[in-house]
Amino acid sequence: MSLFTAVEMAPRDPILGLNEQFNADQNPRKVNLGVGVYYDDAGKLPLLECVQIAEKQMMEAPKARGYLPIDGIVAYDSAVKSLVFGADSEPVKSNRVATVQALGGTGGLKIGADFLKKINPNAKVLISDPSWENHRALFTQAGFTVESYPYYNAATRGIDFDGMLGALNAAAEGTIVVLHACCHNPTGYDITAAQWDQVIAAVKARKLVPFLDMAYQGFGYGIAEDGAVIQKFVAAGLSFFVSTSFSKSFSLYGERVGALSVLCQDAEETSRVLSQLKIMIRTNYSNPPTHGGQVCAMVLNTPELRALWEKELAGMRTRIKQMRVTLVEKLKAAGVKQDMSFITQQIGMFSYSGLTKDQMVRLRNEFGVYGTDTGRMCVAALNSQNIDYVCESIAKVL
Numbered sequence: 001m002s003l004f005t006a007v008e009m010a011p012r013d014p015i016l017g018l019n020e021q022f023n024a025d026q027n028p029r030k031v032n033l034g035v036g037v038y039y040d041d042a043g044k045l046p047l048l049e050c051v052q053i054a055e056k057q058m059m060e061a062p063k064a065r066g067y068l069p070i071d072g073i074v075a076y077d078s079a080v081k082s083l084v085f086g087a088d089s090e091p092v093k094s095n096r097v098a099t100v101q102a103l104g105g106t107g108g109l110k111i112g113a114d115f116l117k118k119i120n121p122n123a124k125v126l127i128s129d130p131s132w133e134n135h136r137a138l139f140t141q142a143g144f145t146v147e148s149y150p151y152y153n154a155a156t157r158g159i160d161f162d163g164m165l166g167a168l169n170a171a172a173e174g175t176i177v178v179l180h181a182c183c184h185n186p187t188g189y190d191i192t193a194a195q196w197d198q199v200i201a202a203v204k205a206r207k208l209v210p211f212l213d214m215a216y217q218g219f220g221y222g223i224a225e226d227g228a229v230i231q232k233f234v235a236a237g238l239s240f241f242v243s244t245s246f247s248k249s250f251s252l253y254g255e256r257v258g259a260l261s262v263l264c265q266d267a268e269e270t271s272r273v274l275s276q277l278k279i280m281i282r283t284n285y286s287n288p289p290t291h292g293g294q295v296c297a298m299v300l301n302t303p304e305l306r307a308l309w310e311k312e313l314a315g316m317r318t319r320i321k322q323m324r325v326t327l328v329e330k331l332k333a334a335g336v337k338q339d340m341s342f343i344t345q346q347i348g349m350f351s352y353s354g355l356t357k358d359q360m361v362r363l364r365n366e367f368g369v370y371g372t373d374t375g376r377m378c379v380a381a382l383n384s385q386n387i388d389y390v391c392e393s394i395a396k397v398l
């Protein structure tokens with residue numbers, strides 16, 4: 001008997017498990033469309049030029065690494081607020097936003113979840129069906145009962161909006177609703193602006209607590225366009241949570257750069273909320289690391305670097321869209337009879353391909369093309385070298 005005799009083996013993370021299988025695969029033509037990572041057309045993880053310039057400048061004037069404030073770099077937090085709410089927006093000007101630097105978007109979600117558990121311990125959490133896998137795990141781990149609202153309808157290859165709205169209208173007061181602000185992961189389907197209005201009306205009427213997960217701002221239609229949903233929530237007079245991730249938009253996955261912003265009703269309330277968020281951070285990891293936050297703050301706050309970042313981000317966004325178009329064309333050319341044009345209606349990094357689990361397993365085992373069992377493929381990992389092979393392989397399993 002040891003202290004750990006009764007400890008059970010936890011299930012493997014499904015995506016990381018897929019990566020391990022991919023790495024062990026001997027097929028020279030193998031393609032990994034499983035992970036949520038943007039690769040350039042050469043199949044490489046980009047190191048953005050704006051990041052390289054910022055890092056070079058930092059190297060030229062090296063600084064000692066003291067502890068950061070608990071809530072992170074001041075210039076970083078203010079840059080996040082401007083990006084999410086608008087620099088001259090009323091909430092920013094009125095000091096109604098509590099923003100803390102976080103360890104990626106995941107860290108932002110976790111700080112928010114821990115804080116919500118403290119202020120509303122009996123609330124339920126609703127996530128979309130399906131959602132990013134970690135949403136359920138993260139809110140469960142924070143102590144909540146997590147349920148889902150309908151989102152994807154496989155039969156119609158689209159959003160079950162009536163189902164979604166019905167679930168929100170049936171939710172108990174205080175229910176926390178996790179919403180993907182843009183570029184829904186895993187389906188690639190976002191609701192329309194008019195549907196957002198209906199969601200907001202339901203959130204308001206039912207007194208729900210919106211938690212907007214914005215992991216892909218700038219990957220859909222543009223920074224402002226993707227952020228438009230935030231403006232709608234502000235205009236509705238709601239208090240809400242937004243988690244931000246720069247993992248993808250800065251291609252800084254390993255630096256863990258993200259944030260949590262909480263919109264409050266006035267400056268005094270904001271300072272109380274901020275003080276509680278700081279306790280969540282202090283008792284968890286004390287304060288965030290310096291490097292990634294400094295790079296992002298420098299890029300976002302320096303006009304030339306900011307312009308370069310926006311250009312590079314637009315480049316990533318455009319390449320993904322081009323890959324969607326090419327994918328549809330080449331699937332047709334490879335002999336796929338069914339209409340695959342829905343792929344170009346999806347947005348962001350992912351496509352729910354509509355392939356069954358059996359077809360996805362065949363793609364993996366026979367062709368070395370890796371996507372998740374649910375049929376999710378990362379369009380951002382396609383390139384001019386691998387797309388023909390991927391399309392021929394899909395055509396063979398369809």
Ligand code: PMP
Pocket residue numbers: 036103104105106107132180185213215244245246247257258
């Ligand atoms: N939310 C969603 C919807 C995501 O797709 C991701 C990243 N895969 C995250 C949050 C987490 O982002 P980060 O890697 O910055 O923690």
